[in-house]
Amino acid sequence: MNILLVFATRAEAEILKMVPGMNYAGEDLFFQNHKLNVLVTGVGGISTAWSMKQWLGMNQLPDLAINAGIAGSFSRILCKGDVVMPVSDCFADLGIEIEGKFHTLDEAGFSDRNANPFKDGLILLNNKYLEKISHLCPAVKAVTVNTATGSPISIERIINKFNPDIETMESATFFYICTREKIPFLALRAISNYVEPGRRSSWEIPLALYNLAGKLGEILNIL
Numbered sequence: 001m002n003i004l005l006v007f008a009t010r011a012e013a014e015i016l017k018m019v020p021g022m023n024y025a026g027e028d029l030f031f032q033n034h035k036l037n038v039l040v041t042g043v044g045g046i047s048t049a050w051s052m053k054q055w056l057g058m059n060q061l062p063d064l065a066i067n068a069g070i071a072g073s074f075s076r077i078l079c080k081g082d083v084v085m086p087v088s089d090c091f092a093d094l095g096i097e098i099e100g101k102f103h104t105l106d107e108a109g110f111s112d113r114n115a116n117p118f119k120d121g122l123i124l125l126n127n128k129y130l131e132k133i134s135h136l137c138p139a140v141k142a143v144t145v146n147t148a149t150g151s152p153i154s155i156e157r158i159i160n161k162f163n164p165d166i167e168t169m170e171s172a173t174f175f176y177i178c179t180r181e182k183i184p185f186l187a188l189r190a191i192s193n194y195v196e197p198g199r200r201s202s203w204e205i206p207l208a209l210y211n212l213a214g215k216l217g218e219i220l221n222i223l
Contacts, residue, residue: 001223004037004062004183006052008170011209012069013040018213021221031220037062044146045091045173052177064129064184064223067174068216070208071166071189072148074159075140078191080204083215084140084165085133086187087125089172090118092143092158102157117179123172127184133219137188140165144172149195167195188215 007013016022016038021031029036037059041051071084078084095104106113106121113121143164149155158164171187178185190208193200 001033001063002035002037002060003220003223004039004055004065006039006041006048006065006067006174008041008043008048008069010040011205012212013038015068015209015213015216018210019217019220021217034220034223041170044169045144048170048173049177052174056177056181061181061183064186065174065178066186066188066216066219067171068188068212069168069170069190070192070205070212071142071168071171072193072195073166073191074155074195075165076194078138078140078165080191080193081207081211083137083188083190083211085125085130085137086142086166086168086171086175086189087130087139088122089142089144089168089175089187090122090162091145091172092162092164092167093145093147102161104161117176123175123179125175125185125187129184129186129223133186133222136218136222137215140189142166142168142171142187142189144168144170150197152197155195155197166191186219188212188219190215 023030041048096108105111141164143162190212192205192208193203
């Protein structure tokens with residue numbers, strides 16, 4: 001297959017060097033019979049949207065796109081370093097505040113919660129590749145934000161409204177573009193931290209990236 005690997009940062013893309021079986025032929029990257037294209041978008045939804053649309057406009061659509069990176073966890077059932085698979089996502093801070101209360105765009109009457117690519121306000125991952133790898137890592141519910149959540153008020157708002165397992169800054173944009181472009185896709189996120197006030201020093205990014213590399217290798221091997 002021709003696979004597009006999408007990372008937000010160069011540090012996340014560097015995990016490919018830790019995946020056994022990666023082969024370089026000049027500037028081309030291969031894993032077994034798969035041709036891999038690597039796209040580093042930059043952090044956040046806007047950078048992800050611009051970079052992906054530019055790449056897709058200049059290249060043939062891939063057979064599969066995979067978004068891989070780190071994430072924060074709302075769930076204490078998940079441990080730092082765990083690798084999970086988001087199967088639903090949404091834009092958790094895209095909306096309107098009315099009298100101090102947050103309303104999503106569809107709640108405020110500015111969008112249809114079932115208009116493509118949304119289903120009941122969520123963008124879903126559901127394809128034949130998901131079925132092939134579902135036993136390798138737990139499926140989770142994600143939210144995507146523009147500002148990493150770190151205050152008690154924001155944490156409570158997101159949990160009460162969306163009840164997510166994890167938080168990212170790019171995933172819903174990736175889901176949105178792949179769904180609109182009809183590109184089969186998968187997503188992998190390694191837990192680097194818990195979503196909580198402060199405590200950036202407690203993040204375990206090296207552990208998360210190491211485990212992410214191992215899981216990505218397992219998945220590519222099965223595909």
